[in-house]
Amino acid sequence: MNGAGPVLSGIAALVYALILAPIVVVFTLAFSADNFILFPPSGYSLRWFQALAGNAPLLSALGLSVQVASVVTLCSLLVGVPAALALAKGEFRGKDALTGFFLAPLLLPTLITGLALLLFFTPLRLTATLPGLVLGHMTVTVPFVIRMMATALANLPHDIEAAAATLGATPWRVVRRVTLPLAAPGLIACACLSFLLSFDETVISLFIAGPRASTLPVEMVRYVEGRTDPLIAALSVVLIIATLIVVVAVERLVGVARAVGR
Amino acid sequence: MSATRRLRLLLVPAGLFVLAIYAWPTLLLLRNAFNEVGPTGALVAAWSLKTAADTFADGFTFELTWNSIWLSLVATAIALALAYPLSLFLFRTTSRWRGVLAVIAILPMLISGVVRVFGWLAILGDRGLVNGLLQWLGLISAPLKLVFNWTGVTIGLAESIMPYMILALLAGFGQLDRTLEEASRSLGASPFRTFLRVTLPLSLPAIVLAAGLGFVLSMSAYITPKLLGGGRVFVLATEIFEQATTNTNWPAAAVLALYTLVLLLVLLAFSNLLARRLRR
Amino acid sequence: MSYLELAGLQKRYGASVAVDDVSLAVEKGEAVALLGPSGCGKTTTLRMLAGLVEPDRGAIRVDGIAMTNLPAHKRNMGYVFQSYALFPHLSVAGNVAFGLEERRRPKAEIARQVEDALALVRLAGLDQRRPRELSGGQQQRVALARALVIHPSVLLLDESLSNLDAKLRDAMRHEIRSIQRSLGITTLFVTHDQVEALTMCDRIAVMHRGRIAQIGTAEDIYERPATRFVAEFVGRANALPATRGPDGKVLLWNEPQPVTAPASGEFDVFVRPQRMRIVPLSEAVGAETVRVSGRILRSVFVGDHVEVLVEGAGGQLTVEMPSGSPALAEGAEVAVIWRAQDSLPFPREAP
Numbered sequence: 001m002n003g004a005g006p007v008l009s010g011i012a013a014l015v016y017a018l019i020l021a022p023i024v025v026v027f028t029l030a031f032s033a034d035n036f037i038l039f040p041p042s043g044y045s046l047r048w049f050q051a052l053a054g055n056a057p058l059l060s061a062l063g064l065s066v067q068v069a070s071v072v073t074l075c076s077l078l079v080g081v082p083a084a085l086a087l088a089k090g091e092f093r094g095k096d097a098l099t100g101f102f103l104a105p106l107l108l109p110t111l112i113t114g115l116a117l118l119l120f121f122t123p124l125r126l127t128a129t130l131p132g133l134v135l136g137h138m139t140v141t142v143p144f145v146i147r148m149m150a151t152a153l154a155n156l157p158h159d160i161e162a163a164a165a166t167l168g169a170t171p172w173r174v175v176r177r178v179t180l181p182l183a184a185p186g187l188i189a190c191a192c193l194s195f196l197l198s199f200d201e202t203v204i205s206l207f208i209a210g211p212r213a214s215t216l217p218v219e220m221v222r223y224v225e226g227r228t229d230p231l232i233a234a235l236s237v238v239l240i241i242a243t244l245i246v247v248v249a250v251e252r253l254v255g256v257a258r259a260v261g262r
Numbered sequence: 263m264s265a266t267r268r269l270r271l272l273l274v275p276a277g278l279f280v281l282a283i284y285a286w287p288t289l290l291l292l293r294n295a296f297n298e299v300g301p302t303g304a305l306v307a308a309w310s311l312k313t314a315a316d317t318f319a320d321g322f323t324f325e326l327t328w329n330s331i332w333l334s335l336v337a338t339a340i341a342l343a344l345a346y347p348l349s350l351f352l353f354r355t356t357s358r359w360r361g362v363l364a365v366i367a368i369l370p371m372l373i374s375g376v377v378r379v380f381g382w383l384a385i386l387g388d389r390g391l392v393n394g395l396l397q398w399l400g401l402i403s404a405p406l407k408l409v410f411n412w413t414g415v416t417i418g419l420a421e422s423i424m425p426y427m428i429l430a431l432l433a434g435f436g437q438l439d440r441t442l443e444e445a446s447r448s449l450g451a452s453p454f455r456t457f458l459r460v461t462l463p464l465s466l467p468a469i470v471l472a473a474g475l476g477f478v479l480s481m482s483a484y485i486t487p488k489l490l491g492g493g494r495v496f497v498l499a500t501e502i503f504e505q506a507t508t509n510t511n512w513p514a515a516a517v518l519a520l521y522t523l524v525l526l527l528v529l530l531a532f533s534n535l536l537a538r539r540l541r542r
Numbered sequence: 543m544s545y546l547e548l549a550g551l552q553k554r555y556g557a558s559v560a561v562d563d564v565s566l567a568v569e570k571g572e573a574v575a576l577l578g579p580s581g582c583g584k585t586t587t588l589r590m591l592a593g594l595v596e597p598d599r600g601a602i603r604v605d606g607i608a609m610t611n612l613p614a615h616k617r618n619m620g621y622v623f624q625s626y627a628l629f630p631h632l633s634v635a636g637n638v639a640f641g642l643e644e645r646r647r648p649k650a651e652i653a654r655q656v657e658d659a660l661a662l663v664r665l666a667g668l669d670q671r672r673p674r675e676l677s678g679g680q681q682q683r684v685a686l687a688r689a690l691v692i693h694p695s696v697l698l699l700d701e702s703l704s705n706l707d708a709k710l711r712d713a714m715r716h717e718i719r720s721i722q723r724s725l726g727i728t729t730l731f732v733t734h735d736q737v738e739a740l741t742m743c744d745r746i747a748v749m750h751r752g753r754i755a756q757i758g759t760a761e762d763i764y765e766r767p768a769t770r771f772v773a774e775f776v777g778r779a780n781a782l783p784a785t786r787g788p789d790g791k792v793l794l795w796n797e798p799q800p801v802t803a804p805a806s807g808e809f810d811v812f813v814r815p816q817r818m819r820i821v822p823l824s825e826a827v828g829a830e831t832v833r834v835s836g837r838i839l840r841s842v843f844v845g846d847h848v849e850v851l852v853e854g855a856g857g858q859l860t861v862e863m864p865s866g867s868p869a870l871a872e873g874a875e876v877a878v879i880w881r882a883q884d885s886l887p888f889p890r891e892a893p
Contacts (some may be wrong), residue, residue: 003356003440005453012351015344016363019370019424022381025391029384039391041385043734050277082275090269102276109482109526111499112519115506116287119294119516135283142279156396162594163627165614167692171268173615177640181631200374203484207506228383236377247372251365252423 023240028143037228048234049231058235061219068130068215069198072137079138081187082144087146089161091120099150105143110188113139113205121208128210137198144197145190151255152186153179185253192246247252294516305512313513324516327525330497333412333487334480337419338427341476346469349431350461353438363434366379371425379489382418383409410492418490423479427472434468467537474533478526498522543606545570547695551600553586560586562752571731573722574757576741578749579775584732585624587749588698591730593617604695615644620689620727624701625682628673634660634684637667641692657866659691679710682708686718690725697722697729701761703738715742736776740764748772770812770888779812780859782834784887792887793857795834795856804889812886815862820850820876828881834859838874852878 004012025039028047032041052058087099105113110232117136126132156179164174180187202217209218216239224232279424298306298313317323331505370378385391385410393405408414438461446456491500498518506515544567551597553561561583569575569715576584589595591602602609608734609617629637635656642652650789660666663683682702689697700720703711719742722729733739739746740760756768762833767773774781782794784803791798794811801811813832820838825832837852843865850861850870870876 004354008347008351009356011347013346016366018344019367019421021385021391022421023369023373025384026377026381036389037384037387038389039387079275079279082272086272092270098273098277102280105280105532107314108523110476111484111502112291112481112523113284114285115502115519116291116516117283118506118514119290120283120287138279140282142276146276157627157630158625159623159627162589162592162614163621163623163688164629164640165594165617166592166617166621167688168615168618168644169640170615170644171613173644178629182629196372200372201794202375206484208505217374217376220374221485221489222378224376224383227494228387232376232380233384234506236380239377240373243373247365247369251361256463261389 020244026233026236029230029239030156030232032084032230032233035229037230048230051231052234052238055231056217058219058223058231061214061216064167064213065199065216068133068137071130071134072141072198073191073194075134076138076141077147077187077191081149084146084149084153085179087150094262102146103143105139106147110140110201114204117204118207127208128213130213131206133205133213133215136204137201140201140204141194141197146193148190148193149183149186152183152190156182161163189253191249192250196243196246266363286313291519294512295520297513297516298322299511299513303510314517317514317517317521323521326496326498326501329495330481330522331498331525333416333419333495333497334477337416337423337480338473338476340416341421341424341427342469342473344420345427345431345472346465348361349428349435350465352428353432353435367428368425370421375485376489378422379418379486382414382421382490386414386417395465409490410494412490412491412495414490415487415495418486419480419483421475422483422486426479427476428476431465431468435465438464467540470533470537471541474530474537477529477533481522481526481529544568545572545605546730547603547815548587548602549601549603551587551590551602552598553583553590553595554598556820558582558770559752561590561597564749564752565746566754566757568728568730570605570728571726573719573731573743575733575743575746576749577736577739577746577776579734582749583752584734584749585700586767588621588700590731591622591696592619592698594621606661606884618695620692620694620697621651621683622682622689622697622699624704626673626685628684628688630673630679632673633669634665634671634673634676637673637684638669638688638691640688641741645692655691658837659687661830662690663717676887678706679714682706682714686721690727691706692720696729697727699729699731701732701734703733704735711738711791717861718742737785743856748776750775767812770810770891773812773886773888776861778815778860779886780815780818781810781812782859783856783890784809785809794832795854797834799832799885800830800836801832801887804887808890809887812888812889813859813880813884815849815860816847817884818859818861818878818880820870821879822853822862823875825877825879827877829880832879832882832885833879835875835877838870838872838876841870842871852876854878 019118029037029039029041031044031046032038033043033045033047034041046252073147083102087102114136117139121132121136126135137169161174161178164178165171169177200217201215203222205215205218206221209215214222220235269505295314296309298308298310302308348367352360352367355363357363383390387393388405390408393402394410395404396406442464443460445457446460447453451459482499484503487495487497487500488503499522502515502518502522505511505518546568548564548566551561551564552559564583564587566574578584583872586595593612594706600610629640632640638656638659639652642655647655656669657666660669663686665680665683665687668676668680673684676684682705685702702718703714706714715738715869724806731739731743732862740801743760745757745759746763748755748763750769750771756763756772763772765817767776773779784805785793785800787793787798790803792801792811793799794801803809823835834851834854834856839851839853839858841851842849846865848863848865848867852859852861859878
């Protein structure tokens with residue numbers, strides 16, 4: 001028996017069709033043999049994947065994006081996880097206010113963060129540089145890591161760390177032998193999602209990326225603004241498949257809905 | 263105790279980061295709203311309200327405001343109409359695919375916005391899926407204009423905010439106890455009456471919060487209006503970006519950004535207040 | 543000086559007082575229960591003892607050594623948590639070995655001690671299982687073995703049986719008690735279940751609103767409750783509103799009774815239902831017997847006894863009679879009698 005009933009299930013199926021439509025269309029279009037966006041395509045080929053393999057600007061943007069996302073992920077974990085640990089385990093006055101302060105960047109639209117960073121970075125000559133992009137993306141990923149890991153650490157089995165302490169483990173040994181091993185799946189999931197967040201970050205990058213250093217989403221926006229051919233569809237297929245692999249991994253580890261939810 | 267003090271040291275890197283890379287730039291943004299742009303286009307440091315006055319004296323600002331609000335309202339309404347039944351389905355289903363279905367529902371938020379916009383171009387374009395289908399059916403002779411205008415932007419925006427609203431709705435459904443609906447049924451209410459008298463009132467706070475979130479996200483969305491609007495759709499977000507980059511008029515961009523922020527804060531405060539009222 | 547001493551412990555959380563003023567002395571090898579309703583501060587007291595909660599005031603000494611400022615990992619106290627708090631990422635053996643590993647004991651010794659501890663709690667052979675593969679009772683035994691293997695100075699058990707079903711709880715109660723006795727380990731046992739407290743411990747400390755209301759043997763607590771709260775919380779009791787007659791005599795249900803009244807103030811008289819007897823109205827009673835009259839409302843058979851509800855001038859009361867007593871007709875007019883010494887007068891509390 002389905003607990004949702006036939007009417008609701010029917011409506012849900014329609015909504016799912018709408019959600020999946022752009023993705024399905026992109027997949028079909030990627031194998032198009034046409035020179036422009038025509039759906040359904042008049043013929044099928046791999047020519048756009050070949051074109052993609054020969055497109056130097058997109059490939060170098062992809063390289064930069066992978067580089068930025070890797071550094072962003074590493075730095076965000078290094079900055080965010082200790083803070084999450086302190087917020088989840090510490091008992092001190094002003095903790096709620098401090099949590100609010102750390103999570104505030106998640107409230108402001110990236111449009112406004114991006115503009116603020118443009119104003120800040122320009123005189124420092126940080127725009128269109130790797131450090132600039134990394135710091136910019138970290139305004140999104142650091143609060144994300146803090147929120148996700150603080151929740152994950154606070155949700156560890158009740159009293160489990162207290163048990164380790166009563167058995168003679170020092171605070172540092174408790175973190176090493178109990179807290180971190182138990183939080184490991186969450187930590188890996190958090191790293192994956194931070195990578196995705198940075199890799200897909202578009203608006204902040206548009207503000208602070210110049211022609212010298214443009215990330216993949218920025219290059220894609222420029223491409224779509226100029227031309228409409230199936231090249232981007234081929235690229236999208238590659239990205240979607242890569243994303244799906246990450247998403248499945250995260251789902252296995254912690255459940256996506258729980259990871260991205262507030 | 264010293265353990266607590268040591269624990270607090272762990273907050274220092276994140277604290278410094280947020281202060282330097284977030285709080286300080288935001289203050290800079292605020293400061294820039296009081297600067298002016300000279301006749302040559304050069305930035306003039308000042309403490310004046312001239313830029314703000316110029317911005318609000320310009321009728322275009324109000325057109326942008328109206329465009330942004332109207333677009334966000336329609337997109338939020340569409341997204342809510344789709345997200346609500348889907349969330350209710352996810353909340354209720356006992357299918358063993360529930361986890362997978364939940365992931366698919368929020369998949370768009372994990373996929374790059376540019377990719378999704380491109381999908382909509384292929385669906386709604388002159389030679390896209392919808393027009394192709396309608397022409398094949400003989401319902402229209404010339405393609406409908408579905409992208410590079412308000413229609414396309416509204417559709418794309420609705421889709422992009424849906425996953426966030428689904429998550430907000432699912433979180434809010436916590437207080438929706440299935441036994442309450444069963445109680446209503448046992449008291450003689452039809453499924454539809456049960457929905458109207460039990461399910462809907464109980465989920466109203468979640469609806470308000472989800473709608474507030476969807477509206478805020480729509481108001482501040484840039485990529486979708488930019489790409490699906492094809493340069494013909496002007497909203498606050500596109501104007502902020504234009505002023506900041508193409509025109510390098512930072513003071514004007516700052517004024518518009520702060521203005522948008524105030525609009526959003528007022529709206530968020532209102533929707534939170536309403537949700538709290540409803541929850542009583 | 544006692545082996546374990548708590549002196550004037552206090553803990554506040556903001557404006558609310560979790561533990562107000564708890565002092566307690568426990569002898570070596572003794573088992574003491576902290577009994578009380580939820581929120582009375584018993585678990586907080588236990589956590590302060592283990593070093594998991596820092597007291598605002600007061601001192602803790604074990605064997606004359608001050609523990610108050612030692613962190614949890616230096617106290618060497620065995621703690622069995624209500625949720626068991628087994629490490630899900632470690633095997634049963636890994637869980638039990640944890641404390642010994644933190645003490646850097648040689649590997650061979652750890653292996654031997656783990657084996658002994660698991661044998662003690664009758665879990666030999668399950669050492670490679672994960673906690674989630676065990677039943678609730680087995681998890682409880684692992685938690686116990688893990689706490690015992692470190693040879694703690696004091697064993698602390700926090701509502702340790704509350705997650706087990708009734709039958710298993712009975713069995714574990716006796717098992718834990720016999721392990722505790724055979725090891726001669728000083729034990730503090732937090733519970734809200736009076737049967738647990740009565741059966742497992744040498745003495746019981748009844749806690750109420752962050753203080754110890756009474757401490758004594760099971761019999762002390764039950765037969766001679768020190769406060770109205772203890773009388774109500776431990777066992778069942780009828781509370782009969784008392785009034786003072788014009789001659790100063792105590793009236794219960796409008797009849798003068800041989801009960802001693804407190805010097806002043808309003809009060810109620812508490813009587814255990816099983817100390818009451820139902821007799822015909824005509825039966826004569828002695829001078830040291832309390833007697834009220836009423837009508838039988840209901841008589842309910844509950845297995846090992848019969849509960850009879852009697853209504854009279856001052857309200858209702860419940861009498862417990864051994865099953866097999868002659869049946870009583872509902873509506874019959876009867877007298878309820880009990881020995882004057884079974885009457886426990888306590889001041890009435892402000893509503």
